Amino acid sequence: DxxxxxxxxxxxxxxxxxxxxxxxxxxxxxxxxxxxxxxxxxxxxxxxxxxxxxxxxxxxxxxxxxxxxxxxxxxxxxxxxxxxxxxxxxxxxxxxxxxxxxxxxxxxxxxxxxxxxxxxxxxxxxxxxxxxxxxxxxxxxxxxxxxxxxxxxxxxxxxxxxxxxxxxxxxxxxxxxxxxxxxxxxxxxxxxxxxxxxSERQTQFQIFAMVVVFVGLAIPLGLSLVQIGREANISRSANAYIKDQFGPRARVSQIDIDFNADPIVVLASVFTPSIKPEAEEQSSRVLTRAFKESIKVQIEQYRVETGSDAAEAELASKRAREQQEAVETQVSDLREKLALVAGVSDDDVIIDTAKRRAMVMAKQLPGASLETYYILEQRISAEMQDWSINIQPPAIPLPSVMVRNDEISISSQRQLDLVIWAARRSPLGLSMTGSEADLAIVAKALGADDIAAVRQDSVSTPPKMVSFDWRSQ
CATH class of the missing domain: 1.20.1080 (Glycerol uptake facilitator protein)
Incomplete structure (x- = not known):
């Protein structure tokens, strides 16, 4: 039909x-x-x-x-x-x-x-x-x-x-x-x-090919299922045995198992009214005997007074883990951003999570000026307001500063700020050239920000201009 x-x-x-x-x-x-x-x-x-x-x-x-x-x-x-x-x-x-x-x-x-x-x-x-x-x-x-x-x-x-x-x-x-x-x-x-x-022969060939395909798929998938079942059994048994050792008033907060390690490593956190120093050795021995393979158990024991204390401690531990995971995600994102703007690999970014500081030595990027690196640092600092961000610029040319009426001109103040910013981040040191009078005025402005620069008189520098350079390249 x-x-x-x-x-x-x-x-x-x-x-x-x-x-x-x-x-x-x-x-x-x-x-x-x-x-x-x-x-x-x-x-x-x-x-x-x-x-x-x-x-x-x-x-x-x-x-x-x-x-x-x-x-x-x-x-x-x-x-x-x-x-x-x-x-x-x-x-x-x-x-x-x-x-x-x-x-x-x-x-x-x-x-x-x-x-x-x-x-x-x-x-x-x-x-x-x-x-x-x-x-x-x-x-x-x-x-x-x-x-x-x-x-x-x-x-x-x-x-x-x-x-x-x-x-x-x-x-x-x-x-x-x-x-x-x-x-x-x-x-x-x-x-x-x-x-x-x-034809009948074609049908028989297709049946044979199907059997081969199904068997070829079933073998690795079956082995995978056996492995998953084995891991589930070890995880369940480890959780049950560790919990039995400490009694009903204790709580097993978390169990992590590294099946790729040799021997297999079981990491557990337990909140218990009484500390048991022999728990790790006993657990390792029992699990190794039960599964006929080497298993090492490591238990972090936290002493609490009652079962309710254990529940509260477990909740606090969970919150701490969530906060730690959030920090790790934040650090990973920050590392990727700094590596991207600096033109380096993630491994070249230095991060101090305890003091919430991050630093990277930038490579010279095509078309990038000193102000480019300054703006990039400011943008990342705005996103990570509770972090101290430090992008060390490469040894690219520094802007010049104009002196008028015995003071730095308003139009050059931005250039001076960039020079000060770069000098704070770079270990190369500054040198400056210009007339003696102009150098004295600029040196005073730099000194107000605790920046020192080696003075070099130069007749080639235009009047009322002070140019900067790195002392070492």
Whole structure:
């Protein structure tokens, strides 16, 4: 009772590469990466609904089922170009964004496992059934379940930030999703008799190829699932055992586990009425014996009187961690800004978080004058009002100062202020040339700001002008 030709025509309508398809892919990728950077699940779901990638994937599946090479080529082209557009536009948004940290929404799409394969399998079967039986509304649910665009946006994030662990993990998740959906769509189409152009031998070859693909995907995803399960078991057991050691009146505030260390390191914070010096050694011994691998436990114990004190202490500790994270984010942003305006790498920026001071030695940038560096420092200082910002300018030419009526002219006061600013930040020292009388006037103005300059008489300096230079280059 299925009109196969009508189903094929309906799928073909939306699986070709068109300007509408390219536009929707760009918009979906943009919404997805912004939702991921903001760690907003609602925004990410909106990108899933808007994404048009499901249709060419279904087109690939049905084209494989009936052996239509022209249709397969057309749908494959749309899928490939859509993938490239999604990655490229996401990477562009990330490059332009000041937020480039790995959020929980991004991290959750970097470790695909066997469950992701199962989700894609069931979604592909449901989507193909909806295509065949006319329930196109079901495609909306399938789009949310498989989440094709968010992993693709995370691939763009990994590419833009050079984070190849994120890039590779999310790319594997995207590949798993679209391959599984396409192949399960092929199977569903076969079940409904879509085999118009295939011989028995071609069908057998396709079945063999599908088995190889599924096995090839299942092996790494299965290993990933085993690893995730192992980490979850260690984390749960460590939390339970550490808590049991200190009794019901104590609280385990936080547990962080470094699975990449050798041995595995468990860091825990405990608020307890009584300090137990042997807790670390006992915990390490029990966990090592339980999991048959070396595990080292480090416990920070904070003594409190009662259970309510422990709760209050835990809350205070949480606030302190949040404040520390906010400071770390602020410092990271400040480091990036100073490195950018100074034309240096992040490692060349010196930051003292205790005294809230930041300093960087700037390189000479094309077309930049002394005033350029002064303005850049002022702008960053205005943004970071509780920080002391110090941009040391390069050894570029210093402005001259005019003396009139035995005082520095009003028009030259700005130039003098720039010279004083540069002298305070640079260790090179100043020298100045001009007539003896003019030098005395300028030296007095510099002395008022505790700036010293070596005097050098010069007949080449224009009258009433004092020029400055760095003592050493």
């Amino acid at each position: 299925v009109d196969q030709q009508a189903v094929i025509n309906r799928i073909k309508e939306d699986c070709s590469f068109t300007p509408r398809y390219a536009f929707l892919t760009c918009m979906s990728a943009g919404i997805a990466i912004l939702g991921l950077l903001l760690s907003s699940p609602a925004v990410v779901i909106g990108a899933m609904l808007l994404s048009p990638l499901m249709y060419p994937i279904m087109g690939v599946g049905f084209a494989l089922a009936i052996g239509d090479s022209a249709w397969l080529k057309d749908a494959g082209k749309a899928l490939l170009l859509g993938t490239i557009i999604g990655i490229g536009f996401s990477a562009f948004v990330v490059v332009m964004s000041p937020l480039q940290t790995v959020t929980p929404e991004i991290a959750s799409r970097t470790r695909p496992n066997l469950f992701d394969l199962a989700v894609a399998l069931f979604s592909g079967l449901a989507g193909a059934y909806a295509m065949i039986r006319g329930g196109l509304g079901t495609i909306v649910g399938v789009a949310i379940a498989t989440a094709l665009m968010p992993p693709l946006a995370v691939v763009g994030f990994g590419l833009a930030t050079g984070n190849w662990a994120v890039f590779g993990g999310s790319l594997l998740l995207y590949f798993t999703n679209f391959m599984t959906i396409a192949l399960t769509a092929t199977v569903m189409a076969w079940l409904y008799g879509f085999r118009s152009y295939l």
